[in-house]
Amino acid sequence: MDIWISLIRRCKNNDKEALNSLLSHHEAYLYKVCYFYSQNQETALDIMQEVFLKIYRSIHTFDENRPLLPWLKKIAVNTCLNFQRDNKKYNLLSLDLESSEGFCLRDTIVSQMDVEGEVIRLSNQELIGKCIGALPPNYRIALTLKYIEDMSYEEIAAVLEQPLGTVKSNIFRARNLLKNTLQDYNLLEV
Amino acid sequence: MCRLNQEMLQLYIDSELNSLEKLLLEEHLKDCASCRKELNRLKILDWDFNSIAEKIDIPALSGLRKTTLDQHIKESQEGKSAFGLKNVYELQYNTLKNSVNFIQHIPGNKLMVSSGKKLRNRLKFSFLSKIIGL
Numbered sequence: 001m002d003i004w005i006s007l008i009r010r011c012k013n014n015d016k017e018a019l020n021s022l023l024s025h026h027e028a029y030l031y032k033v034c035y036f037y038s039q040n041q042e043t044a045l046d047i048m049q050e051v052f053l054k055i056y057r058s059i060h061t062f063d064e065n066r067p068l069l070p071w072l073k074k075i076a077v078n079t080c081l082n083f084q085r086d087n088k089k090y091n092l093l094s095l096d097l098e099s100s101e102g103f104c105l106r107d108t109i110v111s112q113m114d115v116e117g118e119v120i121r122l123s124n125q126e127l128i129g130k131c132i133g134a135l136p137p138n139y140r141i142a143l144t145l146k147y148i149e150d151m152s153y154e155e156i157a158a159v160l161e162q163p164l165g166t167v168k169s170n171i172f173r174a175r176n177l178l179k180n181t182l183q184d185y186n187l188l189e190v
Numbered sequence: 191m192c193r194l195n196q197e198m199l200q201l202y203i204d205s206e207l208n209s210l211e212k213l214l215l216e217e218h219l220k221d222c223a224s225c226r227k228e229l230n231r232l233k234i235l236d237w238d239f240n241s242i243a244e245k246i247d248i249p250a251l252s253g254l255r256k257t258t259l260d261q262h263i264k265e266s267q268e269g270k271s272a273f274g275l276k277n278v279y280e281l282q283y284n285t286l287k288n289s290v291n292f293i294q295h296i297p298g299n300k301l302m303v304s305s306g307k308k309l310r311n312r313l314k315f316s317f318l319s320k321i322i323g324l
Binding site: 016023057146171172179183 | 206230234239240242243248249263
C-alpha cells in the first residue's frame with residue numbers, strides 16, 4: 001500500500017505519531033503561504049496554529065484517492081482569508097468604490113506605514129514586504145498563490161473559487177499599487 | 191503611456207498571453223520606449239516578489255505542532271468521554287431490552303403476544319410493553 005495512504009489512514013484514527021509526521025513533512029510549505037500572505041512572523045504563526053488545528057479536526061473527511069497537498073493548501077488559504085475577517089484590527093477596505101478605488105487603496109498603503117521613514121531604514125525587499133502586508137486580503141492571497149505556489153491565473157481562480165477576470169484584475173491592481181508606491185521613491189529604476 | 195498595454199505587460203511577464211497577443215506586444219515594445227521602461231519596472235517588481243518568496247525564513251514549527259496536537263488529542267478525548275443524557279437513556283433502554291429478552295423463548299409466548307396485542311388494542315399500553323414485545 002502507498003506509504004502516504006497508510007499514514008493518512010492512521011491520521012484518521014487520531015494517531016498522534018502519524019499526525020505529527022504527516023505535518024512535519026508539509027508544515028514548512030504551509031508556513032511560507034501564511035508568511036507571504038501576512039508578511040509578519042507573529043501573524044503567520046497565529047495562522048499556522050489554526051491551520052494545524054483545522055487539519056487535525058478535518059483529516060477524517062479527506063478523500064484518500066485525491067492528492068493531499070492541494071487539500072492542505074486549500075485549508076491554509078481559507079484560514080488566511082478567515083483570519084483576516086476575524087481580526088478587526090486589520091483595516092478592511094470597501095472595494096465598492098470602483099472609480100476612485102486605486103486612489104483610496106494607494107492612500108491606505110501610504111497612511112498605514114510611514115513609507116518615507118521606512119525607505120531609509122529598510123532594504124528594498126523588506127519595504128516591499130511591508131507594502132504587501134498593507135494590501136487588502138483579496139489582493140494579497142492572489143499574490144501569495146502566484147509567487148509561493150507559482151500558479152497560473154486559472155489555477156488561482158480554481159483555488160479561490162473566483163472568476164478568472166477577478167483574479168486577473170486583483171493581481172494587476174495589487175502590482176500597480178505597489179509599483180506606484182515604490183516608484184514615488186525611485187525604487188524601481190535601473 | 192499606453193493604458194491598454196499596462197495590463198498586457200503584466201500578463202506578458204506572467205506568461206499569460208496567447209501567442210498572437212505576445213507577438214503584437216513584442217512588436218509594440220520595439221518602438222515604444224515608455225512601455226519598455228514600464229516592462230522593466232514590472233520585471234524588477236516581479237524579481238523582488240520572487241526573491242521575497244524564496245527568502246522566507248522558516249522558524250522551528252515543531253513546538254507549535256506539538257502543542258496544537260496535544261490540544262487536539264485532549265479535545266477529542268474529552269469529546270469521547272462526554273456522557274450525556276442520551277447515552278444514559280440508550281444504556282437503560284438496552285439493559286431493559288436484554289433483561290426481558292428471555293420472554294421470547296418461554297413456552298406460551300405466542301399466546302402471550304396475541305393476548306397482549308388484544309389488550310393493547312383495548313388499552314393504551316405503556317412504553318415498557320413495547321420494549322418487552324408484548
